[in-house]
Amino acid sequence: MRPEQQGIEMAVLVSVGRHPITGRARRADQDARGLELALCLEGRLPGSRIGLLHAGPRSEESEAALRGYLGMAADAGTGLNTLTLLEQPEGSDAIPALADHLSAAMPQLVITGTRAELGEGSGLLPYALAERLGWPLVNGLAAVEKVENGVATLLQALPRGQRRRLQVRLPAIICVDAAAPAARQSAFGPARRGELEATPGAAELDHELAGWQVAPARKRPKRLKIIRAASARDRFKAAAAKAEGGSGQVLEGVSSEQGAEAIFTLLHEEGVLRS
Amino acid sequence: MSEMCRRDPRREWIARNRLHPEHASALAALGNIGGGGAASEWLGPSGVLRRNPHGVGFIGPNGVKRIDRSGAQQGGSAPGHGRQAVQQDRRRHVEISDPAFLVAVVPDLTGGRLSGHDKDLLGLARRLADDDPERPGAVLAVVFGEHKEERLGEAGIDRVLHLGAETYAGFAPEARLAALTAVERELAPRHWLLPDSPLGGADLGRRLAQRLGERPVTGVWQIEADVEAPLGWRCTARGAAERLDIRRPLPRVALALAECAEPVDETRHAAEPLSLGAAVPIALSRIEDLGQVAVDPAGVALAEAEFILSAGNGVKDWEGFHHAARVLGATEGASRVAVDDGFMARDRQVGASGTWVTARVYLAVGISGAIQHLQGIQGCDRVVAINLDPGCDMIKRADLAVIGDAAEILAALVAKVEQQRGGQRDAA
Numbered sequence: 132m133r134p135e136q137q138g139i140e141m142a143v144l145v146s147v148g149r150h151p152i153t154g155r156a157r158r159a160d161q162d163a164r165g166l167e168l169a170l171c172l173e174g175r176l177p178g179s180r181i182g183l184l185h186a187g188p189r190s191e192e193s194e195a196a197l198r199g200y201l202g203m204a205a206d207a208g209t210g211l212n213t214l215t216l217l218e219q220p221e222g223s224d225a226i227p228a229l230a231d232h233l234s235a236a237m238p239q240l241v242i243t244g245t246r247a248e249l250g251e252g253s254g255l256l257p258y259a260l261a262e263r264l265g266w267p268l269v270n271g272l273a274a275v276e277k278v279e280n281g282v283a284t285l286l287q288a289l290p291r292g293q294r295r296r297l298q299v300r301l302p303a304i305i306c307v308d309a310a311a312p313a314a315r316q317s318a319f320g321p322a323r324r325g326e327l328e329a330t331p332g333a334a335e336l337d338h339e340l341a342g343w344q345v346a347p348a349r350k351r352p353k354r355l356k357i358i359r360a361a362s363a364r365d366r367f368k369a370a371a372a373k374a375e376g377g378s379g380q381v382l383e384g385v386s387s388e389q390g391a392e393a394i395f396t397l398l399h400e401e402g403v404l405r406s
Numbered sequence: 407m408s409e410m411c412r413r414d415p416r417r418e419w420i421a422r423n424r425l426h427p428e429h430a431s432a433l434a435a436l437g438n439i440g441g442g443g444a445a446s447e448w449l450g451p452s453g454v455l456r457r458n459p460h461g462v463g464f465i466g467p468n469g470v471k472r473i474d475r476s477g478a479q480q481g482g483s484a485p486g487h488g489r490q491a492v493q494q495d496r497r498r499h500v501e502i503s504d505p506a507f508l509v510a511v512v513p514d515l516t517g518g519r520l521s522g523h524d525k526d527l528l529g530l531a532r533r534l535a536d537d538d539p540e541r542p543g544a545v546l547a548v549v550f551g552e553h554k555e556e557r558l559g560e561a562g563i564d565r566v567l568h569l570g571a572e573t574y575a576g577f578a579p580e581a582r583l584a585a586l587t588a589v590e591r592e593l594a595p596r597h598w599l600l601p602d603s604p605l606g607g608a609d610l611g612r613r614l615a616q617r618l619g620e621r622p623v624t625g626v627w628q629i630e631a632d633v634e635a636p637l638g639w640r641c642t643a644r645g646a647a648e649r650l651d652i653r654r655p656l657p658r659v660a661l662a663l664a665e666c667a668e669p670v671d672e673t674r675h676a677a678e679p680l681s682l683g684a685a686v687p688i689a690l691s692r693i694e695d696l697g698q699v700a701v702d703p704a705g706v707a708l709a710e711a712e713f714i715l716s717a718g719n720g721v722k723d724w725e726g727f728h729h730a731a732r733v734l735g736a737t738e739g740a741s742r743v744a745v746d747d748g749f750m751a752r753d754r755q756v757g758a759s760g761t762w763v764t765a766r767v768y769l770a771v772g773i774s775g776a777i778q779h780l781q782g783i784q785g786c787d788r789v790v791a792i793n794l795d796p797g798c799d800m801i802k803r804a805d806l807a808v809i810g811d812a813a814e815i816l817a818a819l820v821a822k823v824e825q826q827r828g829g830q831r832d833a834a
């Protein structure tokens with residue numbers, strides 16, 4: 132085996148999610164996709180290691196949800212059967228605890244979800260870690276193509292089903308969202324047998340968050356189509372307007388080459404033609 | 407001969423129909439013939455007094471006919487004049503020469519134009535800037551890369567900082583962050599606003615907030631004035647996967663959702679170019695953008711395709727159409743007729759009973775533009791039509807329409823694209 136083919140050290144940050152309908156605690160969807168990505172990568176790079184990391188309070192409910200992640204590693208044939216739990220009191224800031232742990236453990240690749248399903252859910256955590264650790268960060272990840280010589284080649288998901296290829300120097304933080312491959316099922320037995328390794332984490336209370344007013348989301352008002360017209364005639368015209376525009380350019384009586392030329396210019400200006 | 411009055415009944419009919427699209431021009435033409443207003447009363451050949459009821463009155467400022475029976479105003483209607491008043495741009499010009507503070511906005515400019523989200527965000531920026539009419543702030547837009555937007559001022563931008571260098575193209579968060587940090591150092595805006603859109607402002611805004619050491623608010627959808635808050639504003643933001651509303655004082659960096667405010671539509675701003683005094687330090691980049699990957703356009707869902715080549719009943723040469731889609735790298739769409747006739751799959755149908763598409767460029771080949779079809783393409787930015795019939799509705803909707811045979815024009819377009827590509831390959 133060539134030395135650069137050797138495996139890498141990965142850390143997957145996982146959180147407790149919430150089922151959108153029943154409201155029960157579960158593994159968070161994006162974090163599970165992150166673990167799926169790590170498991171696939173481990174299969175391709177023999178000798179890799181995955182560390183599962185969660186910072187937060189320990190309760191029966193959250194424990195059941197976190198064990199869901201351990202159940203995913205069941206048939207991967209890996210030694211992944213423990214999850215490191217940085218135990219913190221309720222309402223603490225997870226960032227310092229995670230940053231301390233990561234700077235000590237020094238994984239090469241940290242995989243996180245984009246937004247948490249509970250709490251503030253601002254999606255700031257990966258950015259805060261990247262800033263503290265000074266590592267590059269890539270969001271919206273769709274796939275990891277290869278890892279070689281401390282450089283990872285990634286595919287980033289763009290809107291409209293497009294993909295962009297990026298190269299990142301390791302160590303790096305990558306965030307996955309719904310564009311990453313869906314997570315496999317979690318097996319119950321291995322989830323029960325898995326271990327939660329609890330260590331006390333830094334307990335800094337998030338005072339700012341405590342001062343905010345939090346309420347269940349209100350429905351956002353629907354935007355009305357406002358027609359600013361001074362007269363009834365204008366209002367009627369605006370309401371009855373069918374095909375708006377008319378400002379378009381019409382090429383009539385031109386040869387098909389000239390027509391094609393005009394279309395080509397427009398397509399080129401819009402940048403939809405890839406060479 | 408010049409005494410003889412030739413009537414154009416059709417034009418007169420259009421002039422009477424205020425809702426006709428050519429009403430204004432017909433009215434103007436009639437007015438010119440009459441030499442500035444038709445006579446409203448005259449003696450007929452048999453000595454009877456004839457009246458022209460249409461010659462009475464004048465056109466009010468809103469284009470509505472007014473009849474003043476007080477006698478103060480007589481005849482002298484000035485058709486055409488009122489029309490122009492309506493067409494005239496009513497936006498108020500605003501120039502803020504000495505702003506009390508700056509509100510910095512970093513629009514996404516997807517595809518080089520301000521998106522709806524960007525415009526909403528600029529509306530929000532204007533609310534923050536114009537709160538105190540005595541001491542107005544200015545909205546500063548930081549624009550990266552090349553753009554094609556000409557209406558920056560109409561969207562409410564007072565100052566534009568255009569950073570067009572090559573280093574900011576593509577995915578270059580580190581270079582962009584360095585530029586924004588330089589803006590912060592030099593101009594110190596009071597507010598930073600970014601759209602909370604994945605891969606655009608959502609990414610850059612979070613990086614910026616961390617760099618500035620601010621705790622930003624994300625997913626803002628409402629703001630209201632609050633004297634107790636440090637910046638004088640309080641905001642409502644979505645949290646916990648859209649299930650919570652968090653109300654908190656507005657911090658310096660805010661990432662706002664679409665429809666967070668009404669876009670600017672009553673004023674026009676200066677959009678004065680601005681430049682930084684010092685050069686932006688070159689950031690060491692650990693992320694390298696290798697460019698977009700070619701994805702199979704046929705595999706992209708119609709609803710999120712960026713470039714659609716759509717076929718209608720006017721397409722006869724289906725081989726040629728599929729070939730054109732492959733060469734152009736476009737996702738295929740179809741009108742209902744093409745689907746019903748079995749030439750295209752059902753999941754390719756665009757329109758009210760098919761898919762609502764949001765393509766940036768929609769190329770409609772041989773589609774007449776029935777209302778059910780036009781509904782489906784409301785969200786498209788640019789529409790190009792190829793059709794034989796210059797009067798069809800699709801031409802009215804299109805930004806560019808070419809009248810001619812679909813098969814021929816597509817073949818010419820394919821040849822053009824292939825020639826271009828061949829040329830590039832030879833040059834490389």
Ligand SMILES: Cc1cc2nc3c(=O)[nH]c(=O)nc-3n(C[C@H](O)[C@H](O)[C@H](O)COP(=O)(O)OP(=O)(O)OC[C@H]3O[C@@H](n4cnc5c(N)ncnc54)[C@H](O)[C@@H]3O)c2cc1C
Binds near residue numbers: 718811
């Ligand atoms: C309830 C309902 C729902 C509907 N939903 C949809 C829907 O979701 N989507 C949809 O598309 N339709 C829908 N329709 C159908 C719609 O009303 C129209 O019938 C249909 O869109 C017309 O398709 P077309 O433009 O391809 O065909 P036509 O109307 O036949 O138009 C063909 C066009 O091609 C041009 N042409 C012909 N030969 C050539 C040539 N050689 N070169 C260039 N141009 C040529 C003609 O000038 C003409 O403009 C719906 C109808 C109903 C009643």
